[in-house]
Amino acid sequence: MSDADDFRLDGKAALITGGARGIGAECARVLAAAGADVMLTDLPGPTGPATAESIAGGRAAYRDLDVTREQDWIAAIDATISTFGRLDILVNNAGIEIMGEIADVSQDEFRRIMAINVEGVYLGCKQAVRAMRPRGRSAGGGSIINISSVAGMVGVPWLSAYSASKGAVRTLTKGVAVECGRLGYGIRCNSVHPGVVATEMAESFFRKNQALAGAESLEQIATVFTQAHPIGRMGVPRDIANAVRFLASDAAAWITGAELAVDGGWTAT
Numbered sequence: 109m110s111d112a113d114d115f116r117l118d119g120k121a122a123l124i125t126g127g128a129r130g131i132g133a134e135c136a137r138v139l140a141a142a143g144a145d146v147m148l149t150d151l152p153g154p155t156g157p158a159t160a161e162s163i164a165g166g167r168a169a170y171r172d173l174d175v176t177r178e179q180d181w182i183a184a185i186d187a188t189i190s191t192f193g194r195l196d197i198l199v200n201n202a203g204i205e206i207m208g209e210i211a212d213v214s215q216d217e218f219r220r221i222m223a224i225n226v227e228g229v230y231l232g233c234k235q236a237v238r239a240m241r242p243r244g245r246s247a248g249g250g251s252i253i254n255i256s257s258v259a260g261m262v263g264v265p266w267l268s269a270y271s272a273s274k275g276a277v278r279t280l281t282k283g284v285a286v287e288c289g290r291l292g293y294g295i296r297c298n299s300v301h302p303g304v305v306a307t308e309m310a311e312s313f314f315r316k317n318q319a320l321a322g323a324e325s326l327e328q329i330a331t332v333f334t335q336a337h338p339i340g341r342m343g344v345p346r347d348i349a350n351a352v353r354f355l356a357s358d359a360a361a362w363i364t365g366a367e368l369a370v371d372g373g374w375t376a377t
């Protein structure tokens with residue numbers, strides 16, 4: 109086997125949350141193109157099944173999974189193992205954003221973002237580790253990739269609640285990584301920290317920024333955030349999906365507990 113084959117995902121099966129659109133959908137396309145079987149999941153709706161059907165390369169299937177519901181997790185992991193025979197990769201991608209001055213964020217909003225962005229990732233790690241560990245249903249070890257954000261590493265105005273959730277994902281990841289390593293489970297766990305990536309979430313982020321900053325145009329806001337990335341452009345979903353593919357692969361066999369900034373240099377400044 110050549111070294112380059114370490115980057116392929118043939119024979120591996122992945123479960124991706126929030127996979128109907130945006131970064132999750134691109135992760136599904138890239139992982140499938142690398143040879144993986146992919147169980148795409150999202151909240152109920154027509155987009156998820158359509159995205160799964162459009163995926164070429166490996167085999168793809170779709171299943172509803174609300175990341176805040178533990179029963180959904182158990183059923184989706186069972187479905188992955190019964191469809192593909194195994195679970196090797198979990199991409200905890202589903203997430204929401206709530207924007208506002210901390211003085212204005214309601215307790216309900218704070219709890220909601222923590223329920224989806226943090227509890228959802230905790231439930232995913234819990235159920236994936238149960239399936240992937242040596243005495244589990246899949247039992248082959250594996251790679252868990254948690255999508256955090258630059259906002260999980262540095263402060264961003266009007267994103268305190270989101271930052272709290274993404275910072276929790278960052279350290280939850282490290283805890284899972286160290287524990288699984290020490291227990292000899294063969295499970296790696298890493299976090300990916302995107303800068304601003306062109307998706308529906310980013311569009312809404314720009315609109316809310318415009319309103320909160322009182323900016324004249326969306327273009328003004330887009331310029332500010334382009335300049336936040338020293339590399340001179342915002343991200344595209346492929347930038348994140350390629351990093352996820354790497355962390356999912358055997359090429360990253362010695363990487364666990366790491367936080368990978370995929371942010372055009374934002375957090376290096």
Ligand SMILES: NC(=O)c1ccc[n+]([C@@H]2O[C@H](COP(=O)([O-])OP(=O)(O)OC[C@H]3O[C@@H](n4cnc5c(N)ncnc54)[C@H](O)[C@@H]3O)[C@@H](O)[C@H]2O)c1
Binds near residue numbers: 126128130176301308
């Ligand atoms: N786009 C960015 O600029 C950016 C930057 C940093 C981090 N991120 C993170 O990347 C991830 C994907 O973001 P995106 O830009 O593709 O967002 P998006 O809003 O385009 O897609 C998010 C997906 O998550 C799903 N989702 C929401 N709540 C869910 C729940 N309870 N259960 C299951 N699925 C649920 C949505 O239905 C949607 O399909 C998120 O975790 C986000 O916080 C995005």
